[in-house]
Amino acid sequence: MREQPEIMQTSALPTVQDVLRRGAEFLCGVGVESARFDAELLLCHVLGWSREKLWLNQKESLEAARRELFEQVLRRRARREPVAYITGIREFWSLDFLVSPVVLVPRPETELLVEIALRLVESVDVADSKLRILDLGTGSGAIAVSLARESENVEVWATDISPGALEVAEANAVRHGMIERIRFCEGDLFEPVTEFEDAFDMVVSNPPYVKREEMKDLPPDVRDWEPRLALDGGPDGLDFYRRMVEEGHAFLREGGSMLLEIAADMGNEVSELFGKVGRYSQVDIYQDYAGRNRVAVAHKRS
Numbered sequence: 001m002r003e004q005p006e007i008m009q010t011s012a013l014p015t016v017q018d019v020l021r022r023g024a025e026f027l028c029g030v031g032v033e034s035a036r037f038d039a040e041l042l043l044c045h046v047l048g049w050s051r052e053k054l055w056l057n058q059k060e061s062l063e064a065a066r067r068e069l070f071e072q073v074l075r076r077r078a079r080r081e082p083v084a085y086i087t088g089i090r091e092f093w094s095l096d097f098l099v100s101p102v103v104l105v106p107r108p109e110t111e112l113l114v115e116i117a118l119r120l121v122e123s124v125d126v127a128d129s130k131l132r133i134l135d136l137g138t139g140s141g142a143i144a145v146s147l148a149r150e151s152e153n154v155e156v157w158a159t160d161i162s163p164g165a166l167e168v169a170e171a172n173a174v175r176h177g178m179i180e181r182i183r184f185c186e187g188d189l190f191e192p193v194t195e196f197e198d199a200f201d202m203v204v205s206n207p208p209y210v211k212r213e214e215m216k217d218l219p220p221d222v223r224d225w226e227p228r229l230a231l232d233g234g235p236d237g238l239d240f241y242r243r244m245v246e247e248g249h250a251f252l253r254e255g256g257s258m259l260l261e262i263a264a265d266m267g268n269e270v271s272e273l274f275g276k277v278g279r280y281s282q283v284d285i286y287q288d289y290a291g292r293n294r295v296a297v298a299h300k301r302s
């Protein structure tokens, strides 16, 4: 790995364009895949600029103090720290979410789960009452906050076993004006909502689903930085699905839906889990825009 990016080694006052190019080259040289994009995000972060402003001000020169700050964040990225942990922000569902190393960085794939949940919300006639949604393992609150923001007809309960994650999720609910619409509860899966039998119209979750022996093969950005608690799905990756499918029907009203994000190779296994419990209608597996299985949906039957 080249230790010294060339950004600081210049006598002339470099422009945004120069600094960006050298930053991208540095990240590329140490093997960061999305080098150019990451360099842009990091420079925007250091300058407090939007990407549009970065593009419109390519010829502006950058003084040493800012170049040094940029170099510091480039070095963090070279150690594979995710950009979102460096900037403290990640966009999800067109909203800016606060993130820190206690939460999984919300992924664009998870937006499909939000999209399907909203379609279901729209298809249900709620009359005077609101739809109750339970988000298990809320992490940064990305799913819970997006659902609440998007539909006035929902009340959301969001649980997580990690107190640190819940703090971040609550901060995001405040940030997006949703703190009155979401109840945050600390505990193991359904444990914080045991008094809500037959109460929820929808249970949604993006649970930890990496197979334990595959944890070591994850990209270093994920393996070395994101919380193990958010990733490890047990020996076959299905620990959380087993529990959610077996325990979850008790908390759903009749006809209520369970929506679970799944790994691409888990469609059959998760469908079988629903089938084995025998309390759900047929399972639908939805694919993401890359054509990979991504979300399993089943409805509680009588």
Ligand SMILES: C[S@@+](CC[C@H](N)C(=O)[O-])C[C@H]1O[C@@H](n2cnc3c(N)ncnc32)[C@H](O)[C@@H]1O
Pocket: 103, 104, 105, 106, 107, 110, 136, 137, 138, 139, 140, 141, 142, 143, 159, 160, 161, 162, 165, 187, 188, 189, 206, 207, 208, 209, 229, 230, 231
């Ligand atoms: C894959 S992350 C998903 C985070 C967020 N929902 C998202 O989609 O970005 C899984 C979350 O489940 C939480 N978790 C792990 N074990 C749990 C348990 N037994 N009960 C409740 N939450 C748990 C983790 O702390 C983590 O926040």
